[in-house]
Amino acid sequence: MPATPAWPPSSLPRLYVDQPLGEGASVTLESQQANYLGAVLRLGPGAQIKLFDDRSGEWLAEIVEAGKKRVTLRIVQQLREREAVPDLWLAFAPIKKGRIDWIAEKATELGVARLVPVITQRTIVDRLNGERLLAHMIEAAEQCERTALPELAEARKLDALLKDWPAGRTLYFADEMGGEPFAPAATPGPAAILIGPEGGFTDAERAAIRALPEARPVSLGPRILRADTAAVAAVSLWMGAAGDWTQSPRS
């Protein structure tokens, strides 16, 4: 069974549910999702939609009962298994609403495995609305037919991130002060990309990052990139060189 989505995308509605799905299982949707199916799309018994649970792939589901605030569905069959996700983390200093939502959305489309918000000295936004970020990630996954969501980690300070850094996971950090051209194919294996705040890292932070044996300072060219642009550019470069973008595209 192919893990990649078919093209063109089916016109069936597609929703994420945070419960394990399986053949014959019953699913109850409430509030926003029920309203979407029942009131917005006006679907009723017999109508089919797709569901995914970030655990077991994508399933075809049929509406059994549709009320104003509740929709019950029956799982008919599995359509796809959960996709393989390249082992890339994206660690980023929170930036303002709108731009950070864009990072979360793009990271989800691009196949990042884990999003790690990191508070640095020059981070202006130190509170993160995890629920809103997750909602953006879910919407991107629903619309782009993904069967896996990135993990959204709790925000933590940079020194805590570095202290607990998993041995063997390469840490590429976009360093405005310079670094090697980003050539991730040279260092295979689990990786992470660290994008600093708009004001950059302090000298002490840069030294602390560079002190990690896994750290690799990289340059993303001679122009200044905003944090959200740098995040998408770096993830794309990694996916193209060390991720799964050399795979055959979907059938």
Next chain:
Amino acid sequence: MPATPAWPPSSLPRLYVDQPLGEGASVTLESQQANYLGAVLRLGPGAQIKLFDDRSGEWLAEIVEAGKKRVTLRIVQQLREREAVPDLWLAFAPIKKGRIDWIAEKATELGVARLVPVITQRTIVDRLNGERLLAHMIEAAEQCERTALPELAEARKLDALLKDWPAGRTLYFADEMGGEPFAPAATPGPAAILIGPEGGFTDAERAAIRALPEARPVSLGPRILRADTAAVAAVSLWMGAAGDWTQSPRS
């Protein structure tokens, strides 16, 4: 004189003006720009800002007179020459406001030479607000210390784009039906990236594009990417492999 911006970015305000600048020249700013300097930043005579004109680089300017609706400046000296811009065009089907603004902004940060809106059969948005797009491009260029703006071409239909295609300019198009992994280093020289609408190209359009000798269908991996994500990903991959991202970063 270095063409790349110094790090950290100077805190001097930085504005684009659509007039040729030169040493000793006088510049008059009105309406929005005058209001920004005079009322928002409350700058007065003697204050210095940076100006660029997309022709001759970046210049240090000093305020001579500041009124509510008009600010006059004197050009003091040149700070940087106009940067070299990699020869990459980005052709894209217009998408809705917000997302298309992101594309214009990101393309400006990433160093695209020319933006070409292309109307395809499945393009939903067929009217383009060129002024608004240009405003986003200017803002990105001002904030990211660029001395060059991408050229913003008039929108045209796909068949017109293909009919007038300049010989020798490689046309990479992101094809959901498949293509080679995107490896632009293999084909040096002027290039363009074509991103279709959210609904994709029709079979006839795909055939017409592929009929161009310069056309190269490329895949951006096994996941579905929205048009704005695909645009930034593809431009980043080209810049990393065939653009100027292997240059030493800024001094």
